[in-house]
Amino acid sequence: MKKVIFAEFGGPDVLQLVDAEEPHAGPGQVRIAVRAAGLNPVDWRVREGQILGAHPIELPAGVGQDASGVVDEVGEGVEGIEVGDPVFGEGASTYAEFAVLSAWARMPEGLTFEEAAGYPSVVETALRIIREVGVRPGQTLLVSGAAGGVGSAVLQIARDRGIAVIGTAGAANQDYLRSLGALATTYGEGWVERVRQLGQVDAALDLAGSGVIRELVELTGDRQKVISIADLGAPEFGVRFSGVAGSVPQALVEAVDLISRGKLHTPVEKSYTLAEAAAAHRDSQAGHTRGRRVLVV
Template identity: 45%
Template structure:
């Protein structure tokens, strides 16, 4: 049996508990791995609350991204061998001692990259990369990131900066220094945010990557002339109403390998700000669910 952390019903933290599940065998397109680290993301608590549908077989293990060592390879999988150190999207929950990865959304981990750093990439950094591509801004243009201090926003700011894009990002005033360290200009979110964005970008912004939704994205859209350059990861209905669109995800082994290269080269700092053992998974998820986590929160496993 393998220890795991998941939920037994849809709802709040009271539905979470530790689970014992059988060691999983990889089917077609899957890699069985011993998990060494897993990333904690807002999507995890949203799944538990049933905000993304309620059709999962329960109990379900939480966690979307993991890094570890390949145990066994499923039918039809190429490019991986047992013993490889890998990272990718989990098919069966990542908050566990053992799980399955989707081979088509996984990559071999560079030796110079730690398991914890690798586990931050498949969801947050890959989402950031997809979002910047979808927005379609280029060197010398201004990208506004709503919610820049979180895991996706932190990665997006650095990736954009590496491509010559100027970044303005909404965050609390307490995160002003942190946002500056990402190479971005901080703007306080909340009432009056559109006026503060215009102060930072008097001619308006060239694109918006929305990571928060709600009233802030409505206000921020006023500073964007071409609404087709508005992309959201969280609020498809609102951005569609505003003339934008929901993000298109396309995580591939090549994308993950390039992100790992950026981290290994020192061009992308994944900003791990919290590391917790699997036994403290509830505390780690609570921190992310509070909305006040800066950078990335990781579970160290095994």
């Protein structure tokens, strides 16, 4: 089978598409014929060797953790799923023609494989950081870097829970944020005052890592009410960096519920082939994503 790997840490060009042995489902796992793999910032952080403490790996290594596809092997002890079922979930080395998933759910009706591949890690992260920041219905959440995959999910989940949201993003994404129910404003000089004009901020999330932790603390007035998933220097300001996943199976259950109720839809901004993995990583690292990027098999 074809699989994307890297044999050394570095930039996008270390990614290679190679012939590899097919993986097989172990106990409590399923294998899928991959139809699409989600691209997450953690993928290129791992490729660069940024977070080896949280993600120790042995080189050469595969890439990717999110995927959608059709079940073609069911491991020992797995119930409620059969060969031929369309699923989406999380596993390892998902930039490949076949991948093993350790957490999965049946795809909701009407969802494409490309769309489904973009949800697992994004929804888990969004649910986790909304919980960790402690924002409640009736309060206002500020989301810095709101137009990407996690931001899109946060805005919609918060809205479903009765939480008001202020989102910051580039000028081209202002209408997109408003379409997801957020009050929107742009980055750049004067952004703190523009946020203040939109309302009181009770909690804040940093999703872009653009050096705004100090300002988010200023706006909330409480370091405990700020969470970052993108700025590794956040702890220097007394702000929590959230990088450890919670229950992915439970997140997938909630994702299915939200999608089925029409409360969550994240568009796929761009699709790539496995051979274009390096280009996909370059685009992801450049930022300014609206929704999700996926690799299609």
